[in-house]
Amino acid sequence: xxxxxxxxxxxxxxxxxxxxxxxxxxxxxxxxxxxxxxxxxxxxxxxxxxxxxxxxxxxxxxxxxxxxxxxxxxxxxxxxxxxxxxxxxxxxxxxxxxxxxxxxxxxxxxxxxxxxxxxxxxxxxxxxxxxxxxxxxxxxxxxxxxxxxxxxxxxxxxxxxxxxxxxxxxxxxxxxxx
Amino acid sequence: xxxxxxxxxxxxxxxxxxxxxxxxxxxxxxxxxxxxxxxxxxxxxxxxxxxxxxxxxxxxxxxxxxxxxxxxxxxxxxxxxxxxxxxxxxxxxxxxxxxxxxxxxxxxxxxxxxxxxxxxxxxxxxxxxxxxxxxxxxxxxxxxxxxxxxxxxxxxxxxxxxxxxxxxxxxxxxxxxxxxxxxxxxxxxxxxxxxxxxxxxxxxxxxxxxxxxxxxxxxxxxxxxxxxxxxxxxxxxxxxxxxxxxxxxxxxxxxxxxxxxxxxxxxxxxxxxxxxxxxxxxxxxxxxxxxxxxxxxxxxxxxxxxxxxxxxxxxxx
Ligand code: SF4
Ligand code: SF4
Ligand code: SF4
Numbered sequence: 145x146x147x148x149x150x151x152x153x154x155x156x157x158x159x160x161x162x163x164x165x166x167x168x169x170x171x172x173x174x175x176x177x178x179x180x181x182x183x184x185x186x187x188x189x190x191x192x193x194x195x196x197x198x199x200x201x202x203x204x205x206x207x208x209x210x211x212x213x214x215x216x217x218x219x220x221x222x223x224x225x226x227x228x229x230x231x232x233x234x235x236x237x238x239x240x241x242x243x244x245x246x247x248x249x250x251x252x253x254x255x256x257x258x259x260x261x262x263x264x265x266x267x268x269x270x271x272x273x274x275x276x277x278x279x280x281x282x283x284x285x286x287x288x289x290x291x292x293x294x295x296x297x298x299x300x301x302x303x304x305x306x307x308x309x310x311x312x313x314x315x316x317x318x319x320x321x322x
Numbered sequence: 323x324x325x326x327x328x329x330x331x332x333x334x335x336x337x338x339x340x341x342x343x344x345x346x347x348x349x350x351x352x353x354x355x356x357x358x359x360x361x362x363x364x365x366x367x368x369x370x371x372x373x374x375x376x377x378x379x380x381x382x383x384x385x386x387x388x389x390x391x392x393x394x395x396x397x398x399x400x401x402x403x404x405x406x407x408x409x410x411x412x413x414x415x416x417x418x419x420x421x422x423x424x425x426x427x428x429x430x431x432x433x434x435x436x437x438x439x440x441x442x443x444x445x446x447x448x449x450x451x452x453x454x455x456x457x458x459x460x461x462x463x464x465x466x467x468x469x470x471x472x473x474x475x476x477x478x479x480x481x482x483x484x485x486x487x488x489x490x491x492x493x494x495x496x497x498x499x500x501x502x503x504x505x506x507x508x509x510x511x512x513x514x515x516x517x518x519x520x521x522x523x524x525x526x527x528x529x530x531x532x533x534x535x536x537x538x539x540x541x542x543x544x545x546x547x548x549x550x551x552x553x554x555x556x557x558x559x560x561x562x563x564x565x566x567x568x569x570x571x572x573x574x575x576x577x578x579x580x581x582x583x584x585x586x587x588x589x590x591x592x593x594x595x596x597x598x599x600x601x602x603x604x605x606x607x608x609x610x611x612x613x614x615x616x617x618x619x620x621x622x623x624x625x626x627x628x629x630x631x632x633x634x635x636x637x638x639x
Contacts, residue, residue, distance in 0.1 A: 248518065253529070253532075265540065270523065278522065290521075303380050304376075304396045305380070
């Protein structure tokens with residue numbers, strides 16, 4: 145009885161798989177499972193939302209280069225591979241579900257005191273984005289200046305004393321490259 | 323020449339002399355060693371992450387209500403500025419500064435943020451004879467302008483040249499320096515404005531003991547990426563702001579010769595045992611006098627040296 149149920153379940157899952165997921169050797173997501181575009185607007189008012197072309201980026205990089213092991217691909221970093229060696233995709237794939245948007249708030253910092261916590265140095269959301277994006281953009285000659293990806297808002301101009309808030313004798317340069 | 327210009331050592335010598343005289347008088351002294359606050363907060367600065375965007379500078383300027391900068395914060399020509407042969411430094415208009423370093427072995431520029439390091443045993447604090455400075459349990463070294471007499475000993479004592487003086491009024495002396503956003507943020511458990519603004523999480527805020535642990539883990543896990551040293555773990559007796567880097571620290575402007583123990587340790591011992599106003603003032607004033615006269619001496623010597631150099635040049639010609 146038990147095995148029968150299992151077989152039925154597997155068959156059912158396979159059926160779903162063939163319909164919704166592009167069939168592949170392993171239970172691994174690929175780019176076609178993912179959204180074509182993602183609006184990133186969770187943070188700061190200094191810059192407007194960023195329309196992230198997910199589809200275009202998936203042509204440049206494999207899923208695991210941004211999503212670690214969560215899409216079912218094997219991680220490259222040997223340090224991660226010590227624990228994450230399964231091929232199963234995770235329920236949680238989107239960045240913000242693991243990377244805290246408010247990384248330095250009191251409550252979150254308190255959780256770091258748990259001596260059993262392994263990932264105690266996990267970057268917050270803003271850090272995770274930029275560390276990953278900028279690193280790769282440097283290698284692939286993608287944009288690295290702030291304003292090449294972000295449009296500055298009026299609040300941003302005020303904060304940076306630039307644009308219409310520039311000091312009288314100031315000179316403004318747009319974005320920063322190195 | 324470098325030796326000659328080291329004002330701090332000079333004054334320290336003066337203070338230590340007074341201190342040892344007092345110690346002699348009081349025979350045996352017990353050094354009351356302050357271990358720092360165990361739950362104090364800190365920041366780990368990861369130089370490999372900083373991209374020199376100056377978001378931290380902009381955030382600090384607004385948070386601390388500092389004056390409008392000469393150039394916009396998204397103007398990166400400031401990295402090429404030199405002031406008296408030195409890169410930019412913190413001053414009364416900027417509590418934090420980011421400087422660029424071009425290290426030949428590395429194919430991209432490196433950036434380093436400067437601000438008060440919030441020493442565990444601050445030299446500014448121990449050297450201040452009216453106790454204008456406080457190290458709070460949260461880890462900040464803050465300053466009380468109401469009691470400051472404007473003597474500027476702290477400016478000389480600080481191993482990182484951080485406190486600066488606001489000259490706007492002769493009667494209201496005011497030292498200006500980074501206060502770890504104590505009033506507006508830290509005391510409520512919030513991260514400093516600069517940390518919050520950093521897009522690269524080059525600044526990691528947390529309990530000092532925790533961020534220290536993170537630094538050690540990063541060095542260990544990314545084998546060969548970092549120099550195996552956390553600047554500020556032991557320097558000057560430990561600082562709340564600490565640094566990790568992928569190039570030797572002296573290549574990015576750090577003073578690697580600062581002692582591994584608190585500055586002015588001897589003075590502190592001394593302060594613990596004698597009513598300081600009675601004993602330290604004469605010493606200080608002698609120090610000031612010497613400082614004042616020494617300046618002339620330095621000038622004289624410099625002129626003499628220049629003359630020598632000129633003579634040499636002429637000799638060669
Ligand atoms: S860095 Fe200088 S100003 Fe800051 S706490 Fe240390 S001695 Fe004081
Ligand atoms: S901690 Fe606060 S005062 Fe200090 S540099 Fe950062 S923003 Fe400025
Ligand atoms: S905000 Fe962060 S990345 Fe930008 S200059 Fe400051 S420390 Fe560096």
